[in-house]
Amino acid sequence: MKSNHRLAATAIGAAAGSAILFFLSTGLRPVPWLTWLAPLPVLLMAPRVGRRAAFGLAVAAWLGGESAMWGYFVDTVQIPVPVAVLIIGGSALLFGLVVLLARALIGQRRPLLATVVFPAAWVTVELVMSQAAPFGAWWSLAYTQASVLPVFQIISVTGIWGVTFLVLLVPAAAATVFAPQGWGRAREQRQTRARRWQPAVAATAVLAVALGYGAWRLHSSHPQTGERVALMASDREIDPTPVESAAGHDLLDAYVGGVQALSAQGIRVVVLPEKAFTADDTSLPTLTGPLSRLAQQRHFDIVVGLILKRDNQFFNAAIDLPADGGAPVTYFKQHLVTGVEDDLTAGHSQAFLPGRQDRWALAVCFDLDFPNLVRDYRSHGASTLFVPAWDFSDDAWLHSRMAIARGIENGMTVVRAARQGALTVSDPYGRVTAEARTSGPSMVSVTAWLPSPASSTLYARFGDWFAWTCVVLFLAGIAVAYVGRSRAGRRGTPHGGSEQLAVRTAPTPETAAQ
The missing domain is CATH 3.60.110.10 (Carbon-nitrogen hydrolase)
Known part of the structure; x- marks a missing residue:
C-alpha cells in the first residue's frame, strides 16, 4: 500500500515537472534548452503506470504548460473562449494519445521504434493542425529553438517539422533507455538489455548530423x-x-x-x-x-x-x-x-x-x-x-x-x-x-x-517531404502497436501495463519458482 502511495506521488511529481518545463519552454518567450527536457518526466513515468494513469499524466502536463498561452489567446488576440479551450484542451488530449502510443511500443520491447514514433506522431499532429486550422504553422514546438541557429538550420531541409522531431527525439530516446525491463525469460531480458541503448546511439547520431549541418551552413560565406x-x-x-x-x-x-x-x-x-x-x-x-x-x-x-x-x-x-x-x-x-x-x-x-x-x-x-x-x-x-x-x-x-x-x-x-x-x-x-x-x-x-541572394534550399524544392515521412512512421507505429496488443491479448500476457498504479518489475527467483 505504501509503495502505491509513493508511486502515485512520483507520478504527480512527474506531471508537475513536465508542466513546469513546458510552461517555461514554450509560449511567447521560451527558454529553448528546457524544451528538450519538458516531455521527459511524463515519458519516464508512462511505462511504470497503467494506461489511464499515463494518459492522465500526459494531459495534465500539457494543460499546465500551455496555460501560459491562455491570456494571450483570450485577451490579446481575442480568440473566443470556446476556441481557446478547444486549442489547449484538444492539443492536451492529442499529447496524451501520443504518449500512450510510445508507451505501448516500449511495453512491446520495440525501443527504437518507440523513440522515433513519439516525435513523428507529434510532427503529424502539427502538420494536420497547420493544414486544418486557420492559423497555419503558427502552432509548433519548433519556434522554441528560433534563437538556437545551429539547430534551426535544419529547417532549410525539413521545414520546421525537423526541429520538432529533434526536440522530441532526445527525451524519447532517454525515456526508452531507462524504461523498466518488464517480464520475460532470461534470454529475452538479455536481448532487451542489448537493444536498450540503440535509441541513444541513433538519437545521438541524428543530433550530431543536424548540428554539424547547422554549423557548416552558418560558417559558409555569404556576402x-x-x-x-x-x-x-x-x-x-x-x-x-x-x-x-x-x-x-x-x-x-x-x-x-x-x-x-x-x-x-x-x-x-x-x-x-x-x-x-x-x-x-x-x-x-x-x-x-x-x-x-x-x-x-x-x-x-x-x-x-x-x-x-x-x-x-x-x-x-x-x-x-x-x-x-x-x-x-x-x-x-x-x-x-x-x-x-x-x-x-x-x-x-x-x-x-x-x-x-x-x-x-x-x-x-x-x-x-x-x-x-x-x-x-x-x-x-x-x-x-x-x-x-x-x-x-x-x-x-x-x-x-x-x-x-x-x-x-x-x-x-x-x-x-x-x-x-x-x-x-x-x-x-x-x-x-x-x-x-x-x-x-x-x-x-x-x-x-x-544580403546577396542565396541559392534555393531543399525545403523550397521538395516542401513538406519530412513531415509526410513522419506521418508514415506514425501510422506504422500505430499498426505495430495494434498487432502487438492483439498478439499479447491472444497469449493472455500483459500488453502495456495494468490499469492500476503499479511498478512493472521483473519477477524475483522466489516468485518465479511459485
Missing part, C-alpha cells in the same frame, strides 16, 4: 550587396488612421519626415508597417502622392501598409511606390486573422517590386505564418520579402521569429517592419542583421545592408 534597406514604425496611432483626417495628416507628416532623415544613408527600400492608414480610391492620392514624390526624389522604393477600400470591399494592402516614379504595385494580404479581420477580403495574387532581376516580393504580416505561401514565392524567383506587419507587443519576439523561419526554409532575406512589435532584417540563414522595437509614439527606425 552583402551594396544596397541598404530601412524600416520605420511608430505606435503613435494604434488603430488604422484615416489618411484624410487630421490625425492621418499628422501621422503621414511624421513618416515623411522620418523617411527624409534616412535618405542620406543611401537607402534602396523603406518599409513602413501594416495598417498604418485607411484609404479608398478617392483619398488614396493623399497618401501615395507625398510618398511617391519622395521616393522619386530620393531614388528609393517606399512600401506602406494600409486598409484599402476598393469596389465596396476592404483589403489589407501593401503598396510599393517605385523609385522611378512608375505605377504603384499593390499587394493584398492573402491570409487574414480569423476573428480580427473577418470584415476584410483576402487577396490571391503575388506582387513584386518592379525592375529587379533578383526578385523582391511583398507580403503582409500573418502571410508569413504559412510556409507554402513563402515557398511559392521562392518558386517564382523571389529572393527577398518586404513585409509590413503589426504585432501585439507581447508576441513581438515569437512572431518575428516565425517570419525569420520562412527565410531559412527557403533561403530568403526577410525585411519586416511591425508596429507594436519588432523591426527585423534577417539573412537567408536566420541571422538578424538589424533589429529594433517600437515604443510609444516615437518614430523608431533601423537600417541594414541587404
